[in-house]
Amino acid sequence: DQQVKQNSPSLSVQEGRISILNCDYTNSMFDYFLWYKKYPAEGPTFLISISSIKDKNEDGRFTVFLNKSAKHLSLHIVPSQPGDSAVYFCAASFPLWEAGGTSYGKLTFGQGTILTVHP
Amino acid sequence: NAGVTQTPKFQVLKTGQSMTLQCAQDMNHEYMSWYRQDPGMGLRLIHYSVGAGITDQGEVPNGYNVSRSTTEDFPLRLLSAAPSQTSVYFCASSRGLARNEQFFGPGTRLTVL
Numbered sequence: 614d615q616q617v618k619q620n621s622p623s624l625s626v627q628e629g630r631i632s633i634l635n636c637d638y639t640n641s642m643f644d645y646f647l648w649y650k651k652y653p654a655e656g657p658t659f660l661i662s663i664s665s666i667k668d669k670n671e672d673g674r675f676t677v678f679l680n681k682s683a684k685h686l687s688l689h690i691v692p693s694q695p696g697d698s699a700v701y702f703c704a705a706s707f708p709l710w711e712a713g714g715t716s717y718g719k720l721t722f723g724q725g726t727i728l729t730v731h732p
Numbered sequence: 733n734a735g736v737t738q739t740p741k742f743q744v745l746k747t748g749q750s751m752t753l754q755c756a757q758d759m760n761h762e763y764m765s766w767y768r769q770d771p772g773m774g775l776r777l778i779h780y781s782v783g784a785g786i787t788d789q790g791e792v793p794n795g796y797n798v799s800r801s802t803t804e805d806f807p808l809r810l811l812s813a814a815p816s817q818t819s820v821y822f823c824a825s826s827r828g829l830a831r832n833e834q835f836f837g838p839g840t841r842l843t844v845l
Contacts, residue, residue: 617774619774622772645831647831649834654838654839655838655839656736656822656824656835656836656837656838656839657775657822657834657836658836659833659834659835662831662833702774702775704775706830706831709829709831718829718830718831718832719777719780719790719830720775720777720830720831720834721777721791722767722774722775722776723774724772724773724774725774
């Protein structure tokens, strides 16, 4: 059962426009969410995160929005650049006190979305 | 700092063979983990460790063993390789908790024939 889902396998955007990547989750116990970016033949790198007590977090061109009632988060990239072309994974973490305090914030990842930004 | 290193980069095995994927980090991170990446499945947690001598299972642990004798090293052992274990394997580490920024290695691409 996929608890974190990225329903769009790919997204194509023109340089300078906004990229919006979406992620849905099914378990309302998740309390922390992250986005990772992955280039071919490299490991993923951390991009941005958000706690469930917030609904928005910004870092430069990247903004993550969280809608807890809809169990939905999105990553906005404005403006998009060709160097942003990569696979983007969203991930979710249970509270640290879950499972008797042994979750250590283990991450559950979505399937990934391939973003292509055209010059 | 080399960060997280993984060896080998590529490996081809025959069904039933065993091997060890190596992972090392030089950031003194407590948390280390192994993931596999398969098309359409994202990254799935195999095993993780919260410190030397402490390991636990993740989402897909069957067919894999781990140990953590030092803070730096976290090898992943395939006991008897199966074609279903064909995948790209990533090792990652973070300070303290998995939800902190995890640093990933470059990955090992494994093919089991």
